[in-house]
Amino acid sequence: xxINRKDILKAIGEQPDRLGKREISKIIDxxxxxxxxxxxxxxxxxxxGEIVKSDRRTYRLSGDVPExxxxxxxxxxxxxxxxxxxxxxxxxxxxxxxxxYEKTRGKEGAKLGVGGRALCRIDFNASPPxxxxxxxxxxAPQRQLGVIVQSGRGMRIKAVSKRERHEFVLATxxxxxxxKDLVLFETLPSGRKTSRSELxxxxxxEVVGTIDDPKxxxxxxxxxxxxxxxxPEEAEEEAAAATIPKVGGARKDxxxxxxxxxxxxxxxxxDDAICxxxxxxxxxxxxxxxxxDVAAYVTPGSALDATAFKKGNSVYxxxxxxxxxxHALSSDMCSLRPNEDRACMAVRxxxxxxxxxxxxxxxxxxxxxxxxxxxxxxxEVFEGREHEAAxxxxxxxxxxxxxxxxxxxxxxxxxxxxxxxxxxxxxxxxNGEVTAIEVRERFDAHKLVEEFMIQANVAAAxxxxxxxxxxxxxxxxxxxxxxxxxxxxFLPVVKMKWALGEKATPTRFNKLLRAxxxxxxSEIVGMAVLRSQSQAIYSPDNGGHFGLTxxxxxxxxxxxRRYADLIVHRALIRAFNLGDDGLTDQEIxxxxxxxxxxxxxxxxxxxxxxxxxxxxxxxxxxxxxxxxFGARITGVTGIGLFVALDDTGADGLVPIRxxxxxxxxxxxxxxxxxxxxxxxxxxxxxxxxxxxVEATPISGGMIFDMVTExxxxxxxxxxxxxxxxxxxxxxxxxxxxxAGQSQPRKKTKKKTVPKHKRKQADAKKRSAxxxxx
Numbered sequence: 009x010x011i012n013r014k015d016i017l018k019a020i021g022e023q024p025d026r027l028g029k030r031e032i033s034k035i036i037d038x039x040x041x042x043x044x045x046x047x048x049x050x051x052x053x054x055x056x057g058e059i060v061k062s063d064r065r066t067y068r069l070s071g072d073v074p075e076x077x078x079x080x081x082x083x084x085x086x087x088x089x090x091x092x093x094x095x096x097x098x099x100x101x102x103x104x105x106x107x108x109y110e111k112t113r114g115k116e117g118a119k120l121g122v123g124g125r126a127l128c129r130i131d132f133n134a135s136p137p138x139x140x141x142x143x144x145x146x147x148a149p150q151r152q153l154g155v156i157v158q159s160g161r162g163m164r165i166k167a168v169s170k171r172e173r174h175e176f177v178l179a180t181x182x183x184x185x186x187x188k189d190l191v192l193f194e195t196l197p198s199g200r201k202t203s204r205s206e207l208x209x210x211x212x213x214e215v216v217g218t219i220d221d222p223k224x225x226x227x228x229x230x231x232x233x234x235x236x237x238x239x240p241e242e243a244e245e246e247a248a249a250a251t252i253p254k255v256g257g258a259r260k261d262x263x264x265x266x267x268x269x270x271x272x273x274x275x276x277x278x279d280d281a282i283c284x285x286x287x288x289x290x291x292x293x294x295x296x297x298x299x300x301d302v303a304a305y306v307t308p309g310s311a312l313d314a315t316a317f318k319k320g321n322s323v324y325x326x327x328x329x330x331x332x333x334x335h336a337l338s339s340d341m342c343s344l345r346p347n348e349d350r351a352c353m354a355v356r357x358x359x360x361x362x363x364x365x366x367x368x369x370x371x372x373x374x375x376x377x378x379x380x381x382x383x384x385x386x387x388e389v390f391e392g393r394e395h396e397a398a399x400x401x402x403x404x405x406x407x408x409x410x411x412x413x414x415x416x417x418x419x420x421x422x423x424x425x426x427x428x429x430x431x432x433x434x435x436x437x438x439n440g441e442v443t444a445i446e447v448r449e450r451f452d453a454h455k456l457v458e459e460f461m462i463q464a465n466v467a468a469a470x471x472x473x474x475x476x477x478x479x480x481x482x483x484x485x486x487x488x489x490x491x492x493x494x495x496x497x498f499l500p501v502v503k504m505k506w507a508l509g510e511k512a513t514p515t516r517f518n519k520l521l522r523a524x525x526x527x528x529x530s531e532i533v534g535m536a537v538l539r540s541q542s543q544a545i546y547s548p549d550n551g552g553h554f555g556l557t558x559x560x561x562x563x564x565x566x567x568x569r570r571y572a573d574l575i576v577h578r579a580l581i582r583a584f585n586l587g588d589d590g591l592t593d594q595e596i597x598x599x600x601x602x603x604x605x606x607x608x609x610x611x612x613x614x615x616x617x618x619x620x621x622x623x624x625x626x627x628x629x630x631x632x633x634x635x636x637f638g639a640r641i642t643g644v645t646g647i648g649l650f651v652a653l654d655d656t657g658a659d660g661l662v663p664i665r666x667x668x669x670x671x672x673x674x675x676x677x678x679x680x681x682x683x684x685x686x687x688x689x690x691x692x693x694x695x696x697x698x699x700x701v702e703a704t705p706i707s708g709g710m711i712f713d714m715v716t717e718x719x720x721x722x723x724x725x726x727x728x729x730x731x732x733x734x735x736x737x738x739x740x741x742x743x744x745x746x747a748g749q750s751q752p753r754k755k756t757k758k759k760t761v762p763k764h765k766r767k768q769a770d771a772k773k774r775s776a777x778x779x780x781x
Contacts, residue, residue: 011038011045014054017069019124020059024068033065051600056137065597073631074130078434079108079139081405092139095125106139118420119146120144141219144513145219147562153232154210155219156189159666160645165193165210168706176210190224219706222440225623226325228706233616239334242311247336250305253351255374258586262354262373266300266404269344270457273382273461276329279568280458281352292360293411297464300342301351302567303577308331308592314745317602320395320609322569325620327436331569338568346380353577353586355564357460359411361420368467372586377403387451412456419459425514425541425555427521429534432657437490442628444658461565461615462556469560473550477583479598480575480603482561483551487512494541501679502529502693512673514557529531532640532693545607548599568610571606575599622708625658629710631704636715641694644681646674649690651712659711662698667714687721694719 019035020027027035029047038046050067051061059067079092082105090108108119108128119125120141126140140538152172154165163177163185178185179196192214217227239247255261284295306312316332323330331338344350350376358367380402388395389405398405424565435444465482471480487495496506504523510516517537524533540557546563553561564580567573573590582590596600629635640706643650648663664672664681671684679692690696698712 009544011036011042011049016046016049016053016067017058019374020067021069024330024739025064025066027064028064028066038727049487055085055600058137058721060131065593069209075132076127076142078145079106079128081108081120081126088365089092090120090125092128092527100194103116106137108141110141110144120620151213151723152194152196153216153228153249154191156186156187156191163187164207165212165705168232177207179209179211182212185212185215188219189215190219190221190228191215195303199523216628223327223436225627225705225708226327226620226657228623229325229616229620230323230330232619233612233618235323235330235612236315237330239315243315243332244336246310246312247305247334247341248376250337250341252341252349253304253374255302256310258372259351259447260371260373262296262352262371263297263376265296265298265364265375266401267296267344267375267377268401268404269346269377270383270386270453277338277568278345278377278380279342280457280461280565280694281375282408284408286407286410286430292358292366293414295359295411295463296354296458297357297460297565298344298352298354298373299351299565299573299577300335300344300568301372301577302333302342302574303353303581303589304351304587305337305341306574307589308578308595312337313470314569316574317605320571320606321613325615325617326442326624327440327620338400339708342568343377348379349374349376353564353580356462357467357757358464359414361414362418363414365463365466368471370468370471370584372506372581381405383451383453383457384449386453386456390452390456391749406454409452413450414458414460414464422557423513423518425517426518427534427538429538430533430657432621434621435627442624445625445658447657462558465562465564466558466560468580469550469562472562472576472579473560474761477579478548478591478599479562479579480546480572480599480606481546481550482544482553482563482572483547483549484544484553484555484561485551486554486743487540487542491540491542494534495678498536498679498692501691502527502532503545504529504533505711514555529693532642535627535642537707543611545548548603571602571609619708622658622678623705625656626703626708626710629656629700630705633700633703636697636699637694639712640696641692641696642688644679644690645694646676649714650683652694653698658710660698660700660703660712662712662714666701666712668718682721683716683718685723686718687723688718689715690718691720701751713735740755 016032019032025338029043029050032038032050033043033046036046038660050059054067056062059069061067078095080095081090081092083091090110091105092108093105103617104129108120108126110126118608124144126144129141129142131137148187153168154176157164157166157170157175159175163178163181165178167174167176176195178195193210193211193212196211202219216231217224221227246256253259266283267284268283269278269281269385271278279300281298282295284293286293306316312333318765319330319332322332322338329660333342342350343585344352352373353590354373354375356369356371356373357365361367379398381398383395385395386405390400390409421543429449431450433446433448434442435446437443469479469481492506492508492512496508499520502524504520504527506520521530521534523535524530543554544553550560552559562576563570563572564576565573567577575595576591578595580590581587636656639651641649642652642659646664648661648666649662652659666683667690668688670686672681672690673684674680677680678689681690683689694716696714696716699711699715700710702709702711704710
């Protein structure tokens, strides 16, 4: 007999904040076999917003959200869905969220967006719960970042977002404002219907800096993504008061181990140290991975813990790091600097000769690193060239490398996904200007450290699972059917294929990637494969890691910069009696909430890092307008071609109006733009030469002209090649040929276009060059 959710809701409604899982189980008379199902149902009902769990692990109904209610649109998730929450909700538990669907009427399209409000009908039976818009009732004030600019009619605000092309007028003049001030502003209702040409009113919320700041690009990105900056005074005081713990009790003396750190050249904090040695019996080897003991300083309920949770992770930008922990910890007490005592959480790993993990044991200790090496320095030793900085630890490095060879063989047998995409690094000088954009070299030294960290993460997940302990797993699901269908549809464009009937495995993906490499398509196919993958998340439920082909995986090795790792450390402390500062009952009751939060902050940090890089590159290329660059087409849409430059990896748009003296149609199936008259084609993945027309540092956007002629095609093919998108302009007036000469517009018979279609065309033209594929 299945458990009836209505019975659960009735029981909780009659005794709010008094029933836990055990009491609910008794009331609904659940059998021993049904208790696990009950636990899953309660968790699902909590996620769906039907019930709320209190700090005492009891339940109540979640704020009595009615079937018809007003929702505020909070954000757009990674799948492009609008996420809304009730504008008014009772109780102090977690605010329920709903996926909001808006029906489009006719061809006008949707009108609701982030910051908007709508009267919605809630479908609680859907999974996840969804809300259908009944009526849009207006937009709440939207906060954006902008720059004050001087115009002929006074001060204006220019938004920094690539998606906002309008300027705004100040609702109230402020004599303290100056041109180039970087401001946080809020849009305001005008009180009347305005024309497209009229500026919308806005008020200044805060002046956050100036666009002339050499490092404004990072400041903009941090503010734009609402990333918390700095630390409360109380948290700084707690960090400053930290001291190195002494050996004793659960803390062992591990200072005899030949541990050393291997990190990037510009690393400021060192949170992991490793060593390895062969076993005396010649059977296998033993390795140690020691990690900074952040849990010794950041305890549950402290100001440091509250701040670290809010941030979720450190954010790494080209010119700065916004750390999860104050520098007194991240760069000092928790940094495993050479020849200094440091508290650590360590795991002893036992491996067989073939590199398979045969055992592990976790210790809490006091360690002392023998040396701080860069990847390049370690690599020289691995290649038989002694480096001065590594002279005293050559035997330790050689032992590590011997162990890594066994681990590498084990990894190859396991067959994890190997997407080898080039990682570009933007170097910033003291003056805030870009000094270089370079591809990061990837040595065996990188792979060695990575593999030891993976093994430590596996050991943490397996050890806690064996103890039936609560923890946060790192979960990477296998690709969805929809994403695999998209990959299968795309690959014929580059004359490759993916059979949907066969099971998707990392081995299959790797075979595809090797074939792409042989045809100089590594980046294009690699990106397509990357986009086909599910996004890794944190979860209290183990779902395994598809990409690494691992059944158990958790993040353990970077608690300085990830809150997830701190939770795993606390779980280990609790499970193995390593101290009294382990995971608390309250934290265990909130693991789902914690997992969702840190999954979100991780995505936000990645977006901020990407946007800051785009802005710095745009600033770097701003004085090279007119220069030509080799590039590859990485996206084809109805508004134009997205291209990535060969030397910097920078991406931008070639608007469809910049492609030549004929109409181009977008063929979705072929991923191409096809000339209507000549059949000339621009294909996804094609190598081209482009000319920089515009680089906007404030938004990171770049616009290019196409220099390369289209691939010859069959005349008239464009007429059969697909639907022409609204707003596609015929090339001509104002454009330039490859030689830079203005081309005359070809006269054509004027057509009568319905008014609603003209509106759509105008909207497309205004948005051209702002949306990415």
